[in-house]
Amino acid sequence: xxxxxxxxxxxxxxxxxxxxxxxxxxxxxxxxxxxxxxxxxxxxxxxxxxxxxxxxxxxxxxxxxxxxxxxxxxxxxxxxxxxxxxxxxxxxxxxxxxxxxxxxxxxxxxxxxxxxxxxxxxxxxxxxxxxxxxxxxxxxxxxxxxxxxxxxxxxxxxxxxxxxxxxxxxxxxxxxxxxxxxxxxxxxxxxxxxxxxxxxxxxxxxxxxxxxxxxxxxxxxxxxxxxxxxxxxxxxxxxxxxxxxxxxxxxxxxxxxxxxxxxxxxxxxxxxxxxxxxxxxxxxxxxxxxxxxxxxxxxxxxxxxxxxxxxxxxxxxxxxxxxxxxxxxxxxxxxxxxxxxxxxx
Amino acid sequence: xxxxxxxxxxxxxxxxxxxxxxxxxxxxxxxxxxxxxxxxxxxxxxxxxxxxxxxxxxxxxxxxxxxxxxxxxxxxxxxxxxxxxxxxxxxxxxxxxxxxxxxxxxxxxxxxxxxxxxxxxxxxxxx
Numbered sequence: 001x002x003x004x005x006x007x008x009x010x011x012x013x014x015x016x017x018x019x020x021x022x023x024x025x026x027x028x029x030x031x032x033x034x035x036x037x038x039x040x041x042x043x044x045x046x047x048x049x050x051x052x053x054x055x056x057x058x059x060x061x062x063x064x065x066x067x068x069x070x071x072x073x074x075x076x077x078x079x080x081x082x083x084x085x086x087x088x089x090x091x092x093x094x095x096x097x098x099x100x101x102x103x104x105x106x107x108x109x110x111x112x113x114x115x116x117x118x119x120x121x122x123x124x125x126x127x128x129x130x131x132x133x134x135x136x137x138x139x140x141x142x143x144x145x146x147x148x149x150x151x152x153x154x155x156x157x158x159x160x161x162x163x164x165x166x167x168x169x170x171x172x173x174x175x176x177x178x179x180x181x182x183x184x185x186x187x188x189x190x191x192x193x194x195x196x197x198x199x200x201x202x203x204x205x206x207x208x209x210x211x212x213x214x215x216x217x218x219x220x221x222x223x224x225x226x227x228x229x230x231x232x233x234x235x236x237x238x239x240x241x242x243x244x245x246x247x248x249x250x251x252x253x254x255x256x257x258x259x260x261x262x263x264x265x266x267x268x269x270x271x272x273x274x275x276x277x278x279x280x281x282x283x284x285x286x287x288x289x290x291x292x293x294x295x296x297x298x299x300x301x302x303x304x305x306x307x308x309x310x311x312x313x314x315x316x317x318x319x320x321x322x323x324x325x326x327x328x329x330x331x332x333x334x335x336x337x338x339x340x341x342x343x344x345x
Numbered sequence: 346x347x348x349x350x351x352x353x354x355x356x357x358x359x360x361x362x363x364x365x366x367x368x369x370x371x372x373x374x375x376x377x378x379x380x381x382x383x384x385x386x387x388x389x390x391x392x393x394x395x396x397x398x399x400x401x402x403x404x405x406x407x408x409x410x411x412x413x414x415x416x417x418x419x420x421x422x423x424x425x426x427x428x429x430x431x432x433x434x435x436x437x438x439x440x441x442x443x444x445x446x447x448x449x450x451x452x453x454x455x456x457x458x459x460x461x462x463x464x465x466x467x468x469x470x471x472x
Contacts (some may be wrong), residue, residue, distance in 0.1 A: 063376055103372065103456055103457065104366075104457050105454050106362055106368070106454060106455050107453070107454050108359075108452045108455055109452070110358050110451065111449070111450060112351050112358070112376075112384075113351075113354065113450060114358075116354075116356075169455055182461060212452035229347055229351075229384075250431070254429070255383055258430050258444075286440065287431050287440040288430050288431040290442065290443070335374040
């Protein structure tokens with residue numbers, strides 16, 4: 001809506017057609033699948049909050065107020081007649097708007113996750129300085145994360161110090177189980193929050209007396225959506241999927257599986273009793289995350305734990321050797337991504 | 346519903362920018378959301394209105410610029426469009442894709458009411 005005259009708020013359009021919410025101004029469009037081979041499948045669909053359908057004292061064609069794609073109507077979002085538009089970076093016009101209308105556009109260009117990522121970076125340095133290998137375990141509720149942790153603590157058998165950060169909305173039940181298994185644990189309760197963020201982990205790290213060369217297991221809130229977006233400073237996200245869930249979960253929740261470097265398929269002792277296509281699940285996971293490593297385990301029977309413990313051991317060893325020569329070590333995630341893509345089928 | 350947390354991030358960025366420029370009223374916020382990012386535009390819009398309430402950006406308009414996703418396709422050795430994670434290369438059908446674009450969640454710019462508008466608001470308040 002124009003801040004000067006209030007016009008335009010009932011005229012929002014997508015591709016020339018009215019949309020249900022006039023404030024929903026911009027959307028993306030794609031040509032139907034049948035047109036996919038023709039190239040340039042994507043286009044910006046810009047919304048017209050345009051001139052011409054109403055009258056008032058000022059000139060809609062004037063550049064300083066109602067530029068077709070200018071700041072007079074919203075934040076330069078309006079495209080003439082819904083045409084494809086490229087981004088307007090005409091700062092000079094913005095300045096002129098300031099003089100005329102006393103409304104200014106301020107360029108910001110800041111990522112929503114910048115603050116979280118900065119804290120995650122500090123966590124990562126903190127952990128690297130101590131040679132700690134940290135993994136962020138993500139899954140839906142009920143996949144067996146805590147049972148996996150408890151068994152892992154036993155199987156780890158004090159090879160190196162081990163510690164756990166537990167994330168749940170409420171209760172300290174999981175941390176209690178982990179402590180009973182013999183590992184120090186900090187419980188983070190997120191309240192109404194649906195994920196751990198880097199600040200929560202920073203707080204937890206300040207409470208854990210982490211020994212050098214530790215294995216740190218971070219159990220995220222059971223949720224296959226939100227934790228994908230939040231870097232905690234871990235070396236790897238590990239997605240856990242149990243065979244009592246659908247084998248198509250990687251396709252239904254692709255963001256999480258794309259963010260992960262390892263897929264642990266849990267509860268494989270139940271495979272004879274459930275309809276879960278193992279090959280399909282792994283194939284789907286590799287569609288969204290080419291080359292993702294897969295380990296099959298049963299946290300109940302211990303099957304497959306040799307592979308899982310070996311994977312963790314490699315991580316701890318690498319974290320220790322990186323600490324020894326931090327100066328020229330490459331980012332492990334960059335290396336993992338590169339090898340992942342080249343190893344994909 | 347991590348969109349609530351993201352809306353809080355938007356508020357922090359908006360408040361800081363407004364403070365730096367001495368602006369007391371933010372009338373619009375423009376956010377870029379990539380097709381492959383971790384945010385649902387409608388959920389963010391819902392949270393935005395709630396989170397901005399009582400702030401310098403109370404009632405501000407939210408404009409969302411949706412940008413398309415893109416990936417590097419190994420068999421094609423080319424950048425190809427990608428609408429969603431988990432889809433195949435539109436040209437060769439391969440899943441050997443590395444996402445290169447469309448992950449952004451970024452506040453691009455804000456619109457602030459200038460002095461003249463504030464004066465008018467003051468006059469209207471006194472009338």
